[in-house]
Amino acid sequence: MVAKSIKEFQSLILDNLSFIPEDNGHYIIYRNALKPELGYLIKYFREDYYELLIGDYTIYKDFSLSFDHNEEIIRLGIVYKGETEFKLADNTVSSFSPSSFFVNEKGLRGKQSWKKGQHFHGAEITIHKKYFDEVIIPNFANTLNFDNLITNYTYNYLPLDVTSIINNLSSLAQKEQLLPLYLESKILESIALIENELKKSDNVFTNQFNYGDVKIGNNRYVTLTSSDMHAIQKAHDILTDDPCNPPTISNLSKIVYLNEQKLKAGFLAKYHMTIGQYSSSIRMSLAENLLCTTELSVEEISKKLGYHHSGNFVKAFKKAHGKTPLAFRKNRKI
Template identity: 35%
Template structure:
């Protein structure tokens, strides 16, 4: 397995980008834009020694490890839509992050992160270096340096207040449209911190590793999502990723996992910011595109392999997803019309 060592956060990023095959499209600080048509892209805005926002959508081309031996501490928050990250702990691969919203004060004093061939990652992240947070942002808000001490270091929270999630989505939108500016970077980080230290928000966070219960509104109705429910919702996401082509109904999925249908739908939307059907279709269409590019299978055969009994329904969905027909999509890669 390929092995790298990083001496600081910036070198870690550069090693990672180059290892997965991304090439720098622009390096006009404070923005960095890395991309590869076959691999994907990562776009960041800001600096790792103060504030950095980033979005990524990429696939790991080969197994590798990155060891880091430096001290860092950041307020990290964001949404992981796809991908599971791993760390090497006592010669064992352990999950360190799963698809979900997240927030943590992350303190690292070295370690080894592992990346596996074929993993696909998509997400958005906010990173604020804690010294900058304590000496710049909190004083500006008139708050003391210990205002965030209710967050236990290295405890990853996946239940966030809607206001924080909405702000993360705003960051994502600005990054996707390449509309971020230094003023917006600071303003959004300050707003995020101000929300986080509000006294009424502290109830959302906890001192442990379990997710606390939450009430989600579906119309005017409240649905209570408990820690065990969240585990089943994450299990549903993992099952869909592996078997989206055999997915038939949300009811059947809920029965398989032992969770109510409405609770599963509401909780999935809350965690992953998309519906179960949208996620299933995303997985199916990605598989269909790969089959169209890399095999000679007919469109009807690909429809069945991606879970569609009706080729017409498959063609309609593929055109909605790609803005073109399966036949034309294949022709773009074969060089024929």
């Protein structure tokens, strides 16, 4: 069977998940009451205009679905866990791993597969062209235009402000505190933020070309796109803004929505030092300043810089300067 519409495709997925709808007024929750371990799917929507889906579920049997529809929609969201395998017409098999995403779909034909035991967790917003034609464009001239976006190309990027909105909506929905008016206001805000990004001369939606290949091992390379470079720049800014309390590489990777391998390799290629070396260099610069301009003890300085043990600070400082903090201070006073 081939799904001829987005609604039909979604219905077939729910059937294969064995989920039954439970209407809760302004949202619907889909789940199997007899098998709660399979998870759930929550749907908030304004019919034919937009919908918000929040899912956290496990596939209990293998299945595949074909689709062929002419609807035009924008989808944006975050996949926290789960890898999707699909094949679009005239393209090779592709997969989509956890990350943020943005895609303008039109006339989509292909096939998608799911495997028993796979766990999916994510949230996405779907906006129909009808919403733009009847609500957005008549009231806000020269706003976001579908024609400005590549059709059926998945951008693995969203502005961080938009990802924050989706995370917030997901949290409110799961606590049953998401109201329809608030949802629509945040969808409008997301459209505005994406439009602002598109109006930049060098934006990551219309210019998501390969930045280059970076070597990560013997004859192994990763390709960095401009969206990857934006994430690496954001990681650099985060480390710069709060040098005394830097996140772990694992957490930094999650904050900027870029896998650790690309983050580490790209950071080294762009800034010619590792993430750890950069964090340490900022701390050492701050340490120099405090040693030269204050009478704070070494222990007090180490605490200000976020070190749990002053011995670790002394060791790091000596490695950077070839002398202890006290020796450095003494030499500067001479």
